Amino acid sequence: MSTSLSVSKPQAAASVLLIGGTDPSGAGLQADWRVVHALGMHAYTVVTAVTAQNTTSVSDMGVLGATKISAQFQSVQQALLREDALPLAAIKIGMLGDEFAIAAVCEGIAALQAQGQPPRVIVDPLIMASSGARLLTQQGENMLLERLLPLADVVTPNLNELAQLTGMPVTDIEEIEAATKQLLSIGVRSVLLKGGHYSADSEESSDYFYSQELHFWLIGKRWPDKANVLGTGCLLATAMACATAQGYAITDAIVLAKTLVSRGIRNAVLANGAYQARLGDIDPNDWSVDYQDFPLMTPQSPETPRLQLPACDSQRLGIYPVVDSVEWVEKLIHCGIKTIQLRLKTDVENPPTWDELDQQIAAAVKVCAGRNIRLFINDHWQLAIKHGAYGIHLGQEDLYDADHQAIAASGCHLGVSTHSYTEVARARWVNPSYIALGPIYATTSKDMPWVPQGPAAVERWVKLLDGHYPLVAIGGIDRERAKALKPTGVGSVAMITAITKAEDYQAATLELIKIWEE
Ligand SMILES: Cc1ncc(COP(=O)(O)OP(=O)(O)O)c(N)n1
Numbered sequence: 001m002s003t004s005l006s007v008s009k010p011q012a013a014a015s016v017l018l019i020g021g022t023d024p025s026g027a028g029l030q031a032d033w034r035v036v037h038a039l040g041m042h043a044y045t046v047v048t049a050v051t052a053q054n055t056t057s058v059s060d061m062g063v064l065g066a067t068k069i070s071a072q073f074q075s076v077q078q079a080l081l082r083e084d085a086l087p088l089a090a091i092k093i094g095m096l097g098d099e100f101a102i103a104a105v106c107e108g109i110a111a112l113q114a115q116g117q118p119p120r121v122i123v124d125p126l127i128m129a130s131s132g133a134r135l136l137t138q139q140g141e142n143m144l145l146e147r148l149l150p151l152a153d154v155v156t157p158n159l160n161e162l163a164q165l166t167g168m169p170v171t172d173i174e175e176i177e178a179a180t181k182q183l184l185s186i187g188v189r190s191v192l193l194k195g196g197h198y199s200a201d202s203e204e205s206s207d208y209f210y211s212q213e214l215h216f217w218l219i220g221k222r223w224p225d226k227a228n229v230l231g232t233g234c235l236l237a238t239a240m241a242c243a244t245a246q247g248y249a250i251t252d253a254i255v256l257a258k259t260l261v262s263r264g265i266r267n268a269v270l271a272n273g274a275y276q277a278r279l280g281d282i283d284p285n286d287w288s289v290d291y292q293d294f295p296l297m298t299p300q301s302p303e304t305p306r307l308q309l310p311a312c313d314s315q316r317l318g319i320y321p322v323v324d325s326v327e328w329v330e331k332l333i334h335c336g337i338k339t340i341q342l343r344l345k346t347d348v349e350n351p352p353t354w355d356e357l358d359q360q361i362a363a364a365v366k367v368c369a370g371r372n373i374r375l376f377i378n379d380h381w382q383l384a385i386k387h388g389a390y391g392i393h394l395g396q397e398d399l400y401d402a403d404h405q406a407i408a409a410s411g412c413h414l415g416v417s418t419h420s421y422t423e424v425a426r427a428r429w430v431n432p433s434y435i436a437l438g439p440i441y442a443t444t445s446k447d448m449p450w451v452p453q454g455p456a457a458v459e460r461w462v463k464l465l466d467g468h469y470p471l472v473a474i475g476g477i478d479r480e481r482a483k484a485l486k487p488t489g490v491g492s493v494a495m496i497t498a499i500t501k502a503e504d505y506q507a508a509t510l511e512l513i514k515i516w517e518e
Pocket residue numbers: 320322341343378379393394395396398415417436437438446472474494
């Protein structure tokens with residue numbers, strides 16, 4: 001899996017545009033609207049079709065003419081010209097009905113794109129209702145492929161729609177992956193296949209994402225007592241649109257949306273013969289993400305068994321210096337440090353030989369031996385295993401190049417860096433011994449594309465992950481910031497500068513330990 005993930009940049013309030021058909025039983029635009037409302041956002045709507053349906057049949061359906069659809073787009077355009085308008089940051093497209101509606105929608109989108117910052121476009125390509133009735137004409141299907149899908153940032157078919165759009169079989173994982181790739185060949189930028197790996201006896205519901213740069217499976221818990229919940233496809237695509245409108249990168253938007261769908265299904269209630277998703281109260285700042293709804297992400301088949309890495313002896317790893325020599329390891333354990341990382345970064349001009357790395361790692365392990373020190377080795381997992389270090393710390397890129405089976409078999413602990421919802425979902429797949437969260441504050445020790453997350457984010461991560469993994473906050477942490485982070489409940493703070501560049505490293509270390517243990 002490529003690691004070139006885009007970076008989320010939270011942005012000021014923005015609006016979304018919902019385009020689709022109405023459904024009196026609660027899916028369609030009505031479901032879309034509930035998501036936007038639950039997230040405290042503003043939605044414009046363009047109605048393309050009015051349906052009369054319930055859970056068993058579609059009894060009537062009328063697609064609006066192109067003039068009526070265009071007139072609605074013009075109203076939205078005018079509203080967006082107002083000075084107090086919330087900028088349009090995302091468009092979600094659901095039911096379209098026929099080729100004339102699609103043509104009107106394509107023109108409307110082009111006009112909106114020309115008017116301001118182009119919004120992200122998420123298309124849920126509805127072709128059939130679950131009752132089997134067509135929601136899009138055959139001509140419309142051709143136009144969807146030719147004109148609309150190439151405008152989308154993400155297309156979210158279900159299995160039937162993927163088969164219908166590609167004409168390919170989708171009965172197993174290989175076929176699913178091949179059909180998803182095929183959609184890209186007609187100009188689609190990325191595909192999120194909903195429920196791509198699903199069987200009645202599976203405990204999981206897995207979606208598959210594919211783009212030029214990245215592919216992954218997203219594995220969520222299934223709620224078997226809540227079967228066929230209405231409108232979950234609408235919910236997923238709309239939640240993705242809302243998240244991108246809030247500044248989340250596409251992959252973070254997908255993780256958040258999957259979480260919201262799981263929450264909706266878990267809390268679904270039976271009404272008029274069908275389960276209706278219930279979102280309940282949601283805090284738009286953290287989407288009220290609950291651990292039981294949070295998915296795992298992996299480039300491997302969802303059938304691959306998950307690793308079991310050893311748990312750390314404590315959920316609270318304390319003050320955690322990250323240092324670049326054996327000498328530093330020795331000096332700091334004499335100050336009372338119990339968790340430490342040897343981070344031997346390769347100097348491009350003068351790279352150390354394998355033997356030099358081997359000697360330093362062997363020496364660091366020896367210094368810590370018999371002292372109850374958690375010594376993590378950054379990056380060089382083979383040497384950490386060879387010398388029996390307590391643990392290995394890997395970033396996301398190194399994580400996917402490393403031999404997970406070998407690490408798990410070695411008994412070494414594993415810490416993993418994360419910077420976003422996506423990376424936490426990826427880290428969860430390998431079941432690490434701890435999760436590092438960064439950068440919390442701006443750092444001068446490393447160039448990073450990520451926006452510093454701040455202490456409020458640490459609080460959110462603790463709320464989500466505490467008790468499941470020990471957590472380590474890193475990035476720009478000094479004495480005052482350690483004090484500020486303590487009330488978040490995070491069990492550990494890691495730092496380079498505050499210790500290794502301190503005028504008096506011993507005083508600085510003792511002070512940090514005191515603050516943390518007080
Ligand atoms: C405790 C801890 N957290 C994060 C990092 C960063 O690791 P990584 O993403 O691998 O980046 P580099 O350290 O390799 O630059 C860390 N080292 N320790």
